[in-house]
Amino acid sequence: MTFTRLLSVALKSCKGQSRFLSTCKPLSVTKKTLTIDNMNPNVKEMEFAVRGPIVIRGGQLEKDLEKGAQKPFNSIVKANIGDAHDMEQKPITFIRQVLACVAYPELLQSMAIPEDVKEHAKTVLHDCGGHSAGAYTPSAGIECIRKHCAEYISRRDGLPCNYENIVLTAGATEGIRNILKLFVNQKSPKKVGIMIPIPQYPLYSATLDEFGLGQVRYYLDEKNNWGLNIEECEKALEAAKDEYIVKAICVINPGNPAGQVLTRNNIEEVIRFAHKNNLFILADEVYQDNIHDKNSRFFSFKKVITDMGGEYKDQELASFYSVSKGYMGECGLRCGYTEVLNMDPEVFKMMVKMMSSKLCASSLGQAALDSAVNPPKPGEPSYALWLKEKTGILESMRERARLVQEAYGSLEGIECSAIQGALYAFPKLHLPPKAIAAAAEKNVEADFFYCMEMLEATGICTVPGSGFGQEAGTYHFSGLQRKLICSFRTTILPQTHLMKEMLERFKPFHEKFMRKYS
């Protein structure tokens, strides 16, 4: 498939995929019962850019390389998704030892496993049916783990926390889907709308599309380091009122993809805005451990709501946490929690009933979550190693965030806000008019064009800003910095070495691209 053909295909794919796919030759000419024309239109139209056409092309290139194809690069860098382990981050030993013991309790007899790991595994196994990870867990999760989550939240916020408001889910993704599902109401006189930030992690837009909920987009303020501008929220809400009953606002803090950390003052503004407009708050706080900027600090929405008190004390909230992010990076294990605050208890019961029909989140994922929220304590045999590994990863991420920003600073045509937190930066591309025209000629977005050229020239797989949403007329991309932020080991040498390799691929591409189209 040529690049031009691929771009054209990808564009069609971006615009609903059905047209692209209807050009494929079906395997059989028989009339099908389930076809692209009569299937779920919501599923057909939904988009998920993080695993979109550029990633698919990256996969093809990788297979080509394996078959010996000659390319200007020798490997594909999958920088499209926040997947630390795929980028060679090493797992936390404590988490993996606990998992091994829970999976294979014979190891509880092993001299090679520290005693506190064994105690930890025994506690989890005690609350498993038949003391086995093979039993279904309760729909809301293993009880002691829900309690450990509550203790973690309590330590974090300096506030009491009731474990009965916590449910464990297959990643934060499933938690967010559960909450959004509650808002679906075909019988509502107007379609239900949910406010989402732009740029956003595309799970939100994809899920809203899948569920038939309306996207009410509010734009983050790039000039103000991607802060949340309440005037913009008011405007977006007002504009949506004709079409939608707007019921909730999603906030991602620290931000994905833009890496901002909201100030406490900004969070208070959001809470006042939500309260005034009767909006439920969905707080995606999965990057709460990932603060790189020494002047930034993570405040949970729950803490700020509670501290504000007064009329705000009843504000409805769901907060999401995941073992996929933080210093753990255990994306493949699929576990997170949802904590609700002030949710109607009748609605909460209905949510747990709905979860029960899916049975439960993975028991081993839950055990990993337990190890994250209930880590070794000072004096315990695993503490020193755990602390060293955790600190090493977080410090390395901080260092890499700084290096990335410096690297971008040295390049013409790229501008990047401070990477305060999370695992991402979202640099702005000042593309020359000729590049925009060249993209238009190929019928693709200019940032898609840039990212696809980057992939073909360097093997670096990124996500164009259009996949996250962006203000009209602006262009961004996300991904490269993930490799830079996520992929390096915690010692200095490989970090520098790999950083150099990345820049050796990226810088010449960018400079050549800018020259070609200026």
Add this chain to the structure above:
Amino acid sequence: MTFTRLLSVALKSCKGQSRFLSTCKPLSVTKKTLTIDNMNPNVKEMEFAVRGPIVIRGGQLEKDLEKGAQKPFNSIVKANIGDAHDMEQKPITFIRQVLACVAYPELLQSMAIPEDVKEHAKTVLHDCGGHSAGAYTPSAGIECIRKHCAEYISRRDGLPCNYENIVLTAGATEGIRNILKLFVNQKSPKKVGIMIPIPQYPLYSATLDEFGLGQVRYYLDEKNNWGLNIEECEKALEAAKDEYIVKAICVINPGNPAGQVLTRNNIEEVIRFAHKNNLFILADEVYQDNIHDKNSRFFSFKKVITDMGGEYKDQELASFYSVSKGYMGECGLRCGYTEVLNMDPEVFKMMVKMMSSKLCASSLGQAALDSAVNPPKPGEPSYALWLKEKTGILESMRERARLVQEAYGSLEGIECSAIQGALYAFPKLHLPPKAIAAAAEKNVEADFFYCMEMLEATGICTVPGSGFGQEAGTYHFSGLQRKLICSFRTTILPQTHLMKEMLERFKPFHEKFMRKYS
């Protein structure tokens, strides 16, 4: 809460739960944004009996016992769900050793782990991003595991199998949900209906309700050992045509909850029926390893479709498999596969895109699936133990199926079809009119009444037949036999001992109940 109050509550719960819950006092009097009145009506109305009111009451009783409450029994038997490990079935050593190595690759250096286990784990890790279970897997699953599933299917059916038609999911549950989701179409001129057996595993009814799809119920033929009667299917389809566009038929084989195994002839009839009426077939084949009756044999729908050939060769099919059932019983690990046959390739791509927004199934669940479909081979170090454990579990299940049937045969008022396969029996209760009247007075279904009295008298937690659906005027229950089938160790002594304990609890209850109401 008194028994009468509980029954009344439970009945309300059975009829939509909203009425029950709206009698609860909300935690706060503030007006909520998301309330029981404006939340998703589909979620509110859906039912999932396997984790319904009797199970909730069982959980309460268990806590009461822990606090020292005096009851006529000293433990709760959670026989409501097919959860082998919760019922003390031991895990297969090979599976757990592989999981431990994948989770904690340091074990690849251990002398205590057999070499073939290590090779198996290395193969899985090789296909994980960064060689870590912490990386997201591809949306459709880890490639080598999809290939091993294809090889397993190929060995089973004696037919070629393309791994690209296989996707890995968080249990068969998620696979079934993915396929059903494709049929949702709000823009369809008539509501889309899906044929489901009655009795059925309530995942189907719950999911159809959640997705807003119509339940088109066809009754299994109890007199014909719960076989599938095509005249009944034709009748059900015809009756549904005014209200629905019927697009698919779900078949559970071996059956849940009735334990039947369809004959090859019966499967052919279903295929002819589906083909004639343009129905997609969803074949829930998660109990394919659980055949107890020596005269029964499992035939996959895929094999029968392929063997029939001719006009049937293009029949659309999705087949589901799970690590939760079979001899593995690894419910908590959440993995299964879906194999599609003749699915429109454009629709398949849309399904994978939809799956990608949920990212992936648990990597460790996938590793367990790999160990199930790609077990040790003769001559390998783990083979002998694996075979002994597998055979022991399956033989014990077979023996227990026989014992249960004999036990029921000795009791007045109970009639039970042959338990040919799966993990369940679904005995028919011939309840005396006085019992039915007593239930009616308490405003509950007669079998719910019977099961709740059983729980209160014996601590045995079951599911009333009404939770699975049953023909009007008949009463059944499911659960006890699961304990009998699933809960015993594979040596003779505890089996007999535990069987006796169960019967010591159940028989006197049943006899007393029958005497009381006759």
